[in-house]
Amino acid sequence: MHNPKAGDAEHGKKELMAALAKAGHHATYESTKESDYKKALKRSTDLVLAAGGDGTVVKVAWRLVDTGIPLSVLPLGTANNLARSLGFLASPEEIIARLEGGKRRAFDIGVTRGPWGTRYFFRSRGRRSVRGLRSCRERQRKKNQKAFQGAGDGSACFAAAPIAS
Numbered sequence: 001m002h003n004p005k006a007g008d009a010e011h012g013k014k015e016l017m018a019a020l021a022k023a024g025h026h027a028t029y030e031s032t033k034e035s036d037y038k039k040a041l042k043r044s045t046d047l048v049l050a051a052g053g054d055g056t057v058v059k060v061a062w063r064l065v066d067t068g069i070p071l072s073v074l075p076l077g078t079a080n081n082l083a084r085s086l087g088f089l090a091s092p093e094e095i096i097a098r099l100e101g102g103k104r105r106a107f108d109i110g111v112t113r114g115p116w117g118t119r120y121f122f123r124s125r126g127r128r129s130v131r132g133l134r135s136c137r138e139r140q141r142k143k144n145q146k147a148f149q150g151a152g153d154g155s156a157c158f159a160a161a162p163i164a165s
Helices: 013-022 054-064 081-085 092-098 127-143
Strands: 048-052 071-075 110-114 117-121
Touching: 013 092, 048 054, 054 071, 054 081, 071 081, 071 092
Parallel strands: 048 071
Antiparallel strands: 110 117
16 A cells, blocks of 8 residues: 655655565555555455555554554655654665564554544654644534543544554
């Protein structure tokens, strides 16, 4: 799952697929900018690689909750707070080379339920998460909704899902 517009956008489909092939991986390309990426995430696969920034990771990851399909992250965004929080610190080339031998790790996720439905979340560390929480709280106040049921600290503003590396 690739967001071709993430970060500096110097990572096109051809470069990504060539790097995966060079490392011996048999990959199928899907762009998160195309509407059919959701269907692709419903297909059985050994691993999903979210190639993009924090938004791409969240967009892909929450759809994998309870599927048993592991997710790896190729941080290509600007801040990559989520990727760093999950331990994806190596270069994209190193991460691709290590995909085959990666260890699966579980981590806790949270869930919120409300008028918007069910959302999964976790927190990342970084400046943007605090600003994001503040702006999310402001939006909720303006809408006059009780958005933080079961998560009095505002956690409901963050969406994510289990990720394995």
